[in-house]
Amino acid sequence: MSTLDWLILCGTLAVIVGYGVTKTRGRQDLSGYLRGGDHRWLAVGLSVMATQASAVTFLSLPGQAFDDGMRFIQLYFGLPLAMVVLSVLFVPRYFAARVFTAYQFLENRFDLKTRQLTAFLFLLQRGLSAGITIYAPAIVLSSQLGWPLRSTCLAIGSVVILYTVMGGNRAVVRTQKQQMLVMLAGLLVALIVILVRLSPQLSLAHALQVAGTLGKLNLVDVSTDLGARYTLWSGLIGGFFLALAYFGTDQSQVQRYLSARSVAECRIGLLCNGLLKLPMQLIVLFVGVMVFVFYQLHPPPLFFNRAELAQAESAGAGSALAALQTEHDLAFVRRRAQIERLDKALTAGDTATIAAARQELRRAHREVTAIREKARSAIAKAVPRANPKDADYVFLAFVTQNLPRGVVGLLLAVILCAAMSAVAGELSALSSTTLIDFYQRSVRPHASDAHYVWAARLFTVVWGALALAFAILAALLDNLIQAVNILGSLFYGTVLGIFVTGFLLRRVQGTAVFVAAIISELLVLALFKWSQVSFLWFNLVGCLAVAAIATALTALRATRPARAKQEPSGN
Numbered sequence: 001m002s003t004l005d006w007l008i009l010c011g012t013l014a015v016i017v018g019y020g021v022t023k024t025r026g027r028q029d030l031s032g033y034l035r036g037g038d039h040r041w042l043a044v045g046l047s048v049m050a051t052q053a054s055a056v057t058f059l060s061l062p063g064q065a066f067d068d069g070m071r072f073i074q075l076y077f078g079l080p081l082a083m084v085v086l087s088v089l090f091v092p093r094y095f096a097a098r099v100f101t102a103y104q105f106l107e108n109r110f111d112l113k114t115r116q117l118t119a120f121l122f123l124l125q126r127g128l129s130a131g132i133t134i135y136a137p138a139i140v141l142s143s144q145l146g147w148p149l150r151s152t153c154l155a156i157g158s159v160v161i162l163y164t165v166m167g168g169n170r171a172v173v174r175t176q177k178q179q180m181l182v183m184l185a186g187l188l189v190a191l192i193v194i195l196v197r198l199s200p201q202l203s204l205a206h207a208l209q210v211a212g213t214l215g216k217l218n219l220v221d222v223s224t225d226l227g228a229r230y231t232l233w234s235g236l237i238g239g240f241f242l243a244l245a246y247f248g249t250d251q252s253q254v255q256r257y258l259s260a261r262s263v264a265e266c267r268i269g270l271l272c273n274g275l276l277k278l279p280m281q282l283i284v285l286f287v288g289v290m291v292f293v294f295y296q297l298h299p300p301p302l303f304f305n306r307a308e309l310a311q312a313e314s315a316g317a318g319s320a321l322a323a324l325q326t327e328h329d330l331a332f333v334r335r336r337a338q339i340e341r342l343d344k345a346l347t348a349g350d351t352a353t354i355a356a357a358r359q360e361l362r363r364a365h366r367e368v369t370a371i372r373e374k375a376r377s378a379i380a381k382a383v384p385r386a387n388p389k390d391a392d393y394v395f396l397a398f399v400t401q402n403l404p405r406g407v408v409g410l411l412l413a414v415i416l417c418a419a420m421s422a423v424a425g426e427l428s429a430l431s432s433t434t435l436i437d438f439y440q441r442s443v444r445p446h447a448s449d450a451h452y453v454w455a456a457r458l459f460t461v462v463w464g465a466l467a468l469a470f471a472i473l474a475a476l477l478d479n480l481i482q483a484v485n486i487l488g489s490l491f492y493g494t495v496l497g498i499f500v501t502g503f504l505l506r507r508v509q510g511t512a513v514f515v516a517a518i519i520s521e522l523l524v525l526a527l528f529k530w531s532q533v534s535f536l537w538f539n540l541v542g543c544l545a546v547a548a549i550a551t552a553l554t555a556l557r558a559t560r561p562a563r564a565k566q567e568p569s570g571n
Contacts (some may be wrong), residue, residue: 001145001400005409013420016178017163030449033186034100034432034456039259044269045403047256048247049277050180050418052426057284059136063391066287069216070379073231073285075536076278082247083274087267087313089503090248095263099430100436102254102499109502111510112441117564119437120499123430125491127463130426131470136392137419138471141412142307145400156416159465162225164431165457175424186414188281190487195292206343207293213358214296214365215344216289227532238536241275243542245492247273249499252429263467274560296339298402300377302328304393308386309379321375328371335364358486389435423467444567480521489529489535493542496519501547508550516549 001009039047064072097105103122108114138152163175198207211217221231228234247253248269260266302325303309312320342357376388399411435456444451494517501513525544527533533541 001408001412002405003404005412008406008409009413009416010180012410013159013309013416016175016182016417017420030452031100032454034255034428034436039261039265041260041265041268041272042204042344043255044260044266045272045276047259047425048253048269049280050183050421051252051256052246052277052422058187058418059285060392061281062288062291063393065216065285066292066394067391069218070282070285070289071218071221071313073219073278074221074230074232074235075239075242076204076281077232077235078237079277080241080274082240082243083270086248087270090499091257091263091266093503094254094258095266099258101251101433102431103251103437106498106502107441109496110494110513114498114510114514114517116437116441118249118495118515120439121435121491121495121521122249125427125487126250126430127254128470129487130423130430130463130467133419133422133426134467135471137415139392141198141396141415148314150472153468156419157423157428157464157468157471158253160420160427161461164424164427164464165460175421180421182417183414185278185416186410187287188408189405190399190411191283191287191290193345194287194294195403196289198294201297202339202343202416203295206346209346210296210339210342210361211293213288213361214292216292222448226537227534228535229536231534234534234536238534239540241496241539242489242492242536244541245496246488247497249492250429250488251433252425255429255432256425258358289482293396294398294402297336299329300334301397302372303379304390304397306385306393308383308395312379312382312386315382317378318377324371324375324378328368328375331364331371333370335361338364360479384536427460427464427467430463431456432465434459452532486535488527489538491521491542493524493539494546495542496539497543497546497550499545501550505547505551508554512553513546513550515553516546518543519549 061072094102095103097108099105101119103115103119106118124342134157138149138156141147142149142152154373195204196203198392202210208217221228222231222233223231225231226234257266257269260269301309308319312318338357338361342354343362345353345357376390379386380388396415399408403411436450439455439459440447440452444455447455497520498513499519501516520542523545524538527538527541528535
């Protein structure tokens with residue numbers, strides 16, 4: 001990185017963190033520390049988006065599009081409808097109950113054990129996710145820039161813990177607004193630079209033709225296969241339940257919009273998120289597709305994870321990888337020739353030549369893909385613990401190797417801002433849930449506000465340390481953004497089912513829903529372990545299972561007294 005890149009990176013981060021700390025310094029009561037004050041709808045909407053848009057989004061999503069095209073966007077098809085349902089069903093109840101956490105509502109509706117079971121499920125999955133949120137940018141930045149992994153994890157985590165402990169949720173919301181603006185600006189800059197780099201060789205229209213020919217513009221898949229990970233139906237139905245569970249029951253999101261000054265401001269902020277999130281994710285995926293097209297015209301690496309490539313070479317695979325590199329270079333030249341042929345045919349409007357060029361381009365691309373697969377196999381054979389997937393490294397490799405000075409620093413700032421905003425939201429939520437749902441409720445129910453604020457800060461440090469420990473000890477997962485969504489889907493359906501039962505099924509009481517939640521969670525885990533069902537359906541299965549089992553248990557319990565009354569007493 002150049003001096004200019006370092007100045008932009010460090011300056012951007014320093015200004016955002018300094019702004020958040022400065023605006024929130026001074027004594028705060030418990031409400032101010034956990035809720036963060038009364039914010040307008042724009043701050044709420046940006047904060048909600050920033051909490052979800054972690055570094056995983058900007059590192060993994062372009063790589064997802066590079067490898068698999070744009071069909072991942074179907075995951076978000078149910079989001080706008082979920083925001084509407086959330087605004088109507090969840091928000092008024094939370095505000096009317098004046099809760100600090102979503103799980104307080106459950107004790108009023110059911111009982112303490114149901115409240116704390118749900119809070120525990122949240123702490124379990126969100127605590128693990130916080131580690132992934134730190135680990136995701138750290139592993140990629142360390143491998144691409146030569147930064148030590150542990151030091152990178154510690155740097156990201158320590159800065160976030162510092163300003164979250166000092167300012168609480170108010171600091172989180174204040175900084176997230178600025179971080180989200182930096183993320184959006186950096187994303188647009190990246191897209192503009194990529195298009196400018198492509199324009200001398202391919203027009204945007206012809207670049208889209210190349211991407212479409214090679215299957216990267218597959219926005220909608222109408223398949224009804226339950227094992228297919230991303231389809232129109234899994235996105236509309238499974239994605240709807242995933243979004244409803246995440247935004248409606250996950251304290252890291254609920255805490256964001258509970259800071260709104262009114263129900264109306266909260267609803268507008270959530271609807272804003274619902275309207276903007278889909279276009280934002282579409283742009284991130286489109287950036288990945290344009291990076292893919294860029295590497296059809298410029299020689300791509302044989303393997304994007306340079307650190308693991310070097311490790312495999314030193315482990316005895318050097319000659320095999322060198323031979324594959326030569327094959328790869330020749331195959332790239334042949335593929336580029338077919339792209340140039342297609343470009344000329346599109347310009348001339350020759351239908352027959354266009355069809356032939358498309359067919360030859362697909363064949364040439366399959367050849368390049370096969371060579372890359374051989375390289376992955378060679379790396380996995382030489383270094384058994386290596387991760388043969390390199391999609392998470394594609395975007396950062398492109399940024400560091402092809403973008404001008406200054407832009408590299410800005411995009412690294414985007415990645416780190418995304419990491420910090422998501423981790424700060426998660427740590428604040430983990431701290432508030434531990435404090436309100438366990439410590440205040442069952443350990444120290446009558447302490448002062450000052451004591452609870454001190455305890456909240458301590459819990460933030462503890463959860464931050466646990467997240468850092470998990471990040472440092474974690475092994476790289478197949479694809480980071482998929483890993484986060486899969487982890488959430490293992491628990492979200494059950495948690496959502498508890499809330500939906502509480503809202504809509506008035507006859508069901510605490511013990512029935514408690515037992516139903518345990519059975520449903522075991523069912524979801526069994527599906528994950530032993531079935532081929534896509535993870536998006538876990539959210540629907542968990543939610544419906546809780547409601548159905550709780551209803552059945554309630555009906556069964558109601559029939560027992562009736563039977564007892566009907567049976568004659570014996571002598």
